[in-house]
Amino acid sequence: MTPWRERLERAALAPITGTSRAYYVWVGFLLAVIGWGIYAYSRQLQDGLVVTGMRDRISWGLYITTFVFFIGISHAGTLISAILRVSQARWRTPITRMAEFITLVSLICGALFVIIDLGRPDRVLNVIRYGRWQSPIIWDVLAITTYITASTAYLFLPMIPDLALFRDRLAGRASGWRMRIYNLLSVRWHGTTAQWRLMGAAITTAMILIIPIAVSVHTVVSWIFAMTLREPWNSTIFGAFFVAGAIFSGVAMLIVVMAILRKVYHLEEYITEKHFVYLGYLLAAMSLIMIYGNISEYLTTGYKMSEGTEFQFRQLFLGQFAGFYWFYFLGGLVLPGLLILLPWTRNVWGVVAASVLVVAAMWVERYFIVVSGFRVPLLSYEPSTYAPTWVELSVMAAGFALFALLITLFVKVFPIIAIWEVAEDEESLAIAPAARGFAHGAAPEPAGGGAR
Amino acid sequence: MKSIVAKVLVVSIALGVAVFALAGTAGASHVKVDVSVPSEVTVGGPTAVQVRLSSADEGLPVANAAVTLYASESFGQVTSDVELGQVVTDQNGVAVVRFHPLSAGDHQIRVQYVLPGDSEPEVTTASVTLPGITTQLYQSSAGVQIPGLNVWLLIAVVAAVWAILLSVAVRVIAIAHAGSDEAPRAGLAGGR
Numbered sequence: 001m002t003p004w005r006e007r008l009e010r011a012a013l014a015p016i017t018g019t020s021r022a023y024y025v026w027v028g029f030l031l032a033v034i035g036w037g038i039y040a041y042s043r044q045l046q047d048g049l050v051v052t053g054m055r056d057r058i059s060w061g062l063y064i065t066t067f068v069f070f071i072g073i074s075h076a077g078t079l080i081s082a083i084l085r086v087s088q089a090r091w092r093t094p095i096t097r098m099a100e101f102i103t104l105v106s107l108i109c110g111a112l113f114v115i116i117d118l119g120r121p122d123r124v125l126n127v128i129r130y131g132r133w134q135s136p137i138i139w140d141v142l143a144i145t146t147y148i149t150a151s152t153a154y155l156f157l158p159m160i161p162d163l164a165l166f167r168d169r170l171a172g173r174a175s176g177w178r179m180r181i182y183n184l185l186s187v188r189w190h191g192t193t194a195q196w197r198l199m200g201a202a203i204t205t206a207m208i209l210i211i212p213i214a215v216s217v218h219t220v221v222s223w224i225f226a227m228t229l230r231e232p233w234n235s236t237i238f239g240a241f242f243v244a245g246a247i248f249s250g251v252a253m254l255i256v257v258m259a260i261l262r263k264v265y266h267l268e269e270y271i272t273e274k275h276f277v278y279l280g281y282l283l284a285a286m287s288l289i290m291i292y293g294n295i296s297e298y299l300t301t302g303y304k305m306s307e308g309t310e311f312q313f314r315q316l317f318l319g320q321f322a323g324f325y326w327f328y329f330l331g332g333l334v335l336p337g338l339l340i341l342l343p344w345t346r347n348v349w350g351v352v353a354a355s356v357l358v359v360a361a362m363w364v365e366r367y368f369i370v371v372s373g374f375r376v377p378l379l380s381y382e383p384s385t386y387a388p389t390w391v392e393l394s395v396m397a398a399g400f401a402l403f404a405l406l407i408t409l410f411v412k413v414f415p416i417i418a419i420w421e422v423a424e425d426e427e428s429l430a431i432a433p434a435a436r437g438f439a440h441g442a443a444p445e446p447a448g449g450g451a452r
Numbered sequence: 453m454k455s456i457v458a459k460v461l462v463v464s465i466a467l468g469v470a471v472f473a474l475a476g477t478a479g480a481s482h483v484k485v486d487v488s489v490p491s492e493v494t495v496g497g498p499t500a501v502q503v504r505l506s507s508a509d510e511g512l513p514v515a516n517a518a519v520t521l522y523a524s525e526s527f528g529q530v531t532s533d534v535e536l537g538q539v540v541t542d543q544n545g546v547a548v549v550r551f552h553p554l555s556a557g558d559h560q561i562r563v564q565y566v567l568p569g570d571s572e573p574e575v576t577t578a579s580v581t582l583p584g585i586t587t588q589l590y591q592s593s594a595g596v597q598i599p600g601l602n603v604w605l606l607i608a609v610v611a612a613v614w615a616i617l618l619s620v621a622v623r624v625i626a627i628a629h630a631g632s633d634e635a636p637r638a639g640l641a642g643g644r
Contacts, residue, residue: 123529130527133603142610146617153620160627187624188631195630202623209616 005423007269012162012419013169015265015411016178023408030405037398040391041116049119051391057384058374062392063117066399068366069249070110071144071221072242073359076250076257077103078151079214080282082207090428091278093421094270098261099254100155101414105406106253107148109399116395136223143213143220150213154206156185160199162415164189178413218246225373231308232373235301241293245362248286252336252358255279257407259352261416270417273348280340280351283358287337294329308376311383315375320385321368328368332361484508487563487578495556495582501536503563505545513545514567521549522562533562541565556582 044051054061077099084092115121131138164186170179189195222242225233235241255276262271301309316325336354339345345353371386388396488502501521505514521536539547553559558581564573 126529133606139606146610146613149617150613153617157620157624160624187628189627190631192630195627198623198627198630202620202627205616205623206620209613209620213613 004426008417008419008422008426009165009169011265011267011270012415012417013166015416016166016170016174016413019412023412027405027408030401030408033401034398034405037395037401040394040398044116044119044391044395045121051389053387053389053392055384055386057377057381058371058386060117060370060374061386062367062388062396063113065363065367065370066396067110067113067117068221068242068370069363070106070113070399070403071218072246072249072362072366073253074103074106074110074147074151074250075214075218075243075246076106076254077101078147078154078210079103079247080251080254082154082210082214085203085207086211090425091274093425094267094417095254095258095275095279096421097155097159097414097416097418098258100151101407101410102250102254102257103151104148104155105403105410107144107151108406109403111144111148112402113399136220136227139220140224143217147213147217150206150210154203154210157199157203157206158418158421159415160185160187160189161191161420162418164191165419166415181413215243218242225369229378230373231306231376232312232369235297237293237297241297244286244289244293245365248283248290249359249362251279251283251286252355252362255283255351255355256359259348259355261411265411265416267417270422276348276351277346280346280354283351283354284337284340287333287358291329291333291337294333311376312372315372315383316368320375321372324364324368328361328365331357332365336361482508483514483565483567483574484511485563485565485576487561487576489561489578489580493553493580493582496552496554498550499553499580500548500550501561501578501580503539503541503547503549503565505541505547505565505567513541513543515541515543515545516568517541517545517547517565519547519549519563519565520573521551522564523553523559524562525555536561553580553582 052061052063077096081092081096081099081103084096115124118124127137127141131141163182166174167179167182167186170182174182219239219242222238226235226238258271258275258279262268298313302313305313315321336358339350339354339357342350375383375386377383484506486504486506488504490499493499503519503521505517505519506512507514518538518540520538522533523536524531525534526532536551537549539549541547558579561578561580563576563578566573
């Protein structure tokens with residue numbers, strides 16, 4: 001084994017073999033936030049949705065906002081990973097595993113918020129008992145369950161050789177339950193030719209399948225809105241707009257998580273500035289698409305200016321939601337694009353700062369889409385108001401804490417980077433050193449990385 | 453033995469008469485209530501329940517009494533009384549409540565009436581049986597029917613996607629089988 005390969009394995013195994021005090025403090029903090037959220041939710045279960053700020057006129061609030069946000073960032077992983085894999089972008093290898101983790105975790109958290117929003121969780125089965133194929137709610141349930149299944153498969157398949165490596169390297173060093181997990185999930189992997197062939201075929205199938213599924217998920221989520229008779233949601237581009245927004249927020253979240261894990265687990269050798277800059281380019285491109293989507297959407301509806309649209313424009317651009325909208329547009333679309341495209345901020349910190357802005361802005365965007373849409377009166381009554389209560393804020397905070405906790409725990413059990421793919425990439429670079437990127441000091445190669 | 457048979461017979465006849473009387477009419481102490489339900493009722497079709505109020509002693513019609521009909525309905529584990537309609541009796545003491553029953557089976561209709569000058573409602577019940585099975589009654593009249601673009605297409609797409617996912621699962625099993633034929637080779641797990 002080469003020293004480089006040895007370092008790679010050591011880096012991948014480091015989260016499992018060593019646990020710092022800070023880790024326990026972090027987990028304890030997250031558990032405390034989740035515990036408080038569970039208490040708040042128990043109050044909601046006991047007293048009903050009246051403990052939230054939601055009422056009959058504005059009946060969706062923080063919960064649905066956070067649901068859409070999490071489903072959006074689920075595009076971080078699987079879609080990005082699959083697109084980069086399909087396009088044979090060689091630079092993707094150290095980041096795909098994290099991206100796929102984010103997908104699965106955010107889907108779990110997102111799905112929870114739909115149940116929380118129900119008020120009566122026992123009635124979730126009514127979707128199956130009384131659901132109709134013609135309902136977008138059923139399409140949503142189908143799309144999300146399919147996406148969770150496909151994402152799990154897509155996360156698991158490329159992880160098999162690495163799990164087998166953990167099984168072999170950690171034999172006698174890891175706890176019994178961990179070894180049982182590795183033994184079970186490595187599915188008797190010994191790296192035979194037949195196994196590589198079968199795994200390659202399975203990954204190819206999954207990566208091609210996952211792209212349309214991922215697109216369908218956020219399209220269908222948008223249809224929950226667009227197929228409801230509400231003036232601000234009467235849009236033909238909602239599906240495409242939501243998918244673009246999902247990729248946008250997904251890439252941003254991936255960059256943030258990548259930066260944190262890189263720092264905490266000292267992965268600078270594998271996750272280099274190149275990865276941040278390339279993902280930054282993708283982020284900048286998506287910000288331009290989002291700006292285009294905003295202009296296209298609001299210019300066409302504003303030109304016709306129906307009564308409801310006028311109300312919506314006034315509250316969105318000048319009134320109650322103006323602060324949210326302009327933060328989203330200027331702080332979440334324009335500024336991140338500038339941070340990435342201007343050469344003196346096109347570095348790790350510049351890209352991470354842009355990503356943090358995008359993540360915050362995309363949550364805000366979902367908030368004003370949901371709440372302002374409900375606020376436009378359907379009849380000649382006074383517009384209602386919505387203000388989240390401590391219960392909603394606590395449950396939402398618990399949702400984000402759960403997201404962080406699941407990633408933290410995943411990293412402590414499963415390989416954080418795709419060892420065999422990174423090694424394969426390095427070997428191919430060793431054969432063709434001219435193709436090496438600026439990870440080792442040269443100028444950055446074009447996004448996509450060229451042919452393998 | 454004969455006396456026992458005779459007693460049972462008398463009690464049975466008395467019970468039968470009582471049941472028959474109760475089934476046809478119901479009433480409070482001073483008002484007689486006759487509820488007429490059509491013999492043939494169809495799910496989703498128009499139905500009229502006629503309620504006639506008359507004084508119990510003289511049989512005179514009770515006019516201007518508010519009659520409200522309720523039926524017990526269940527949806528999504530929630531059972532509740534649904535108001536079918538409210539009508540005031542005419543000069544003949546008759547109130548006709550029209551509604552569209554939405555589900556098949558036996559239904560208990562609660563008849564609640566408030567006499568003129570009274571504030572306390574009085575209640576009686578009537579039963580109606582709707583033959584057949586409950587079906588989706590709402591049929592959208594709007595829309596454009598495009599041949600082939602329907603629920604079955606959606607089911608076919610979902611089934612195809614899950615079939616492909618199943619094929620991936622089968623490949624994982626095949627990987628495990630391929631591994632079981634090989635003796636474990638330490639250190640080779642992750643390498644080609």
